[in-house]
Amino acid sequence: MIGDGIPYPDIARIRSELTSWRMWFGLWRELALEYEREAEQALVLGCPISAGELYWHASLSWHYAQFLWFEFREERESGQKSKVEMYRKAAPLLSPSAERVEVPCEAFPIPGYLRLPVNESVAPCVVLIGGLESTKEESYGFENMCLRRGIATFTFDGPGQGEYFFQRPMVADFERYTSAVIDYLQNRPEIDRNRIGVLGRSLGGYYAVRSAALDDRLKACVAFGALYDLSFFRDLEPLTQEGFRYATGIPDSTEAEVALRRYVNLAGVAKQLRAPLYVLHGGKDRLIPPTQAALLDRNVTHAPKTIVIEPEGDHCCHNLHSRVRPKMADWLAIQLKASGYRRQT
């Protein structure tokens, strides 16, 4: 949470007020509503930068309110929607601002946000893909790391994720949605069409490798948490299993599991990857075992690889966020030749 931007004072407050797990949603909602009120006040006072950050905090608070909150479907969905709404209000006020984009794609446009670095006329761009329970509103901190390094960022919700889940649950061919995003980005004059990369987090790490293997317009790929397949599905914690099933939108849990094992599988795909790959995985990841990183490593046979297993890291090395995240941003800056990083590698 801290790595993604929840201030420690908020965590301390929720922890002191939480006396039963049922209060979780309500306490975060209360915080989100406070942030929204403060954001509105900041606008009235003529303080746009504070307003943007406060709306972003409201969005993030809603995110944690609804996080894994499957049991109470209405609260879950209202939380998702409020999160989206608050980030929409934050977007134009952020610096640099986030432009809401609806990428054309079959029946339902893909919702995303584009942010451009200052002082760059044509910039490289990294496409950011969230995981099972993470969405386009959450990568603000990592976006800022990329933007400071001269890389534009595009973050979106694909099938099964965030607001797009209501249009389209999880699919087997996520790469088609990434490709639609690349089509879009290649037509933006502010983006260098030959310097587009991708980073995916957790389940998004799977999507990122899949997308880069199947669309060679992606010139660099980061798996911020490796995932090769769901052969270990039954070993997942019950709530994570539930999260995966939820994302499929398939009511029958056996059918959902069958679908999931098919949706998440890099067999035959990994070997098609040609773009440089960076894999970060926690040696103590209890959600996705490090063996998944080894499987990915073994099956990516035709791409330059940097495999980083942090012995003390938990899931996605979130417990080491301040150490591991800038290194991924640096690697992307070097691979995508951001200005200031154009050396031989």
Place this chain on the structure above:
Amino acid sequence: MIGDGIPYPDIARIRSELTSWRMWFGLWRELALEYEREAEQALVLGCPISAGELYWHASLSWHYAQFLWFEFREERESGQKSKVEMYRKAAPLLSPSAERVEVPCEAFPIPGYLRLPVNESVAPCVVLIGGLESTKEESYGFENMCLRRGIATFTFDGPGQGEYFFQRPMVADFERYTSAVIDYLQNRPEIDRNRIGVLGRSLGGYYAVRSAALDDRLKACVAFGALYDLSFFRDLEPLTQEGFRYATGIPDSTEAEVALRRYVNLAGVAKQLRAPLYVLHGGKDRLIPPTQAALLDRNVTHAPKTIVIEPEGDHCCHNLHSRVRPKMADWLAIQLKASGYRRQT
């Protein structure tokens, strides 16, 4: 610590390794040396932004190593010096960069750092003053808040503080040093000489009010933690008393205490303040009691005032840092008419 930029993972690590208080200095030193090595590696890899942040983390780790570490004078001083050295290396790599300045002042130039906001040809500036155990290297986070709002920042060590302590311990007329800084800033073409303000933290809150009361070139004043006098000196925690005595450089503790009561006193000074004043104080501050904020309020009789007492706030409201700090930056932006904040107030 978190409010000033220590990453939570570092705190968790120190906490898990610390089994006796004597290990404090060594554990932080180890962390600082790790950061220094990583910064050097980042430079070799051509990653200047990471290098700057890593040197800054090294500096901050040294700061907490030597914090209140009076009992071991040599470690204390080596920590101070390493902190200064690491920040010096960070300075040109920060974005925007920090320019090391030696402000002319009698025998010993005052060491400080100037940072200028991007995209402003002439900017307002806030002078940042640290407290008893805080120095010019620590305000990076707050500086960034000001810089994002279009305000330049100048932070320095005065008598009794940081590296200047070795030249000059605490004095009764700190305002002369602030005035020397203003002389300097008024000759910088990037700074608007009529839009200079001051913010001081903890003991620096005392220095800020004193400086603004006695130099009317300061157009706005923030006491980030109020302090009117040391009438309550004997009620301070022993380690804080020790900190105050240490800063005077006077070996005899009775003499030091007499000097301190004379050095820290706004009687007759507070009423001379004309610049708008913003006071932030924690209702639960156990270091400096809220009665000090009330005393300050009562004695500032000729200046517009905004007095914020956060009922749940601890010393300087550090436990609420994410909420209270942006508001001070906003107030400064409005008072100093930063671009984007030029409305009637």
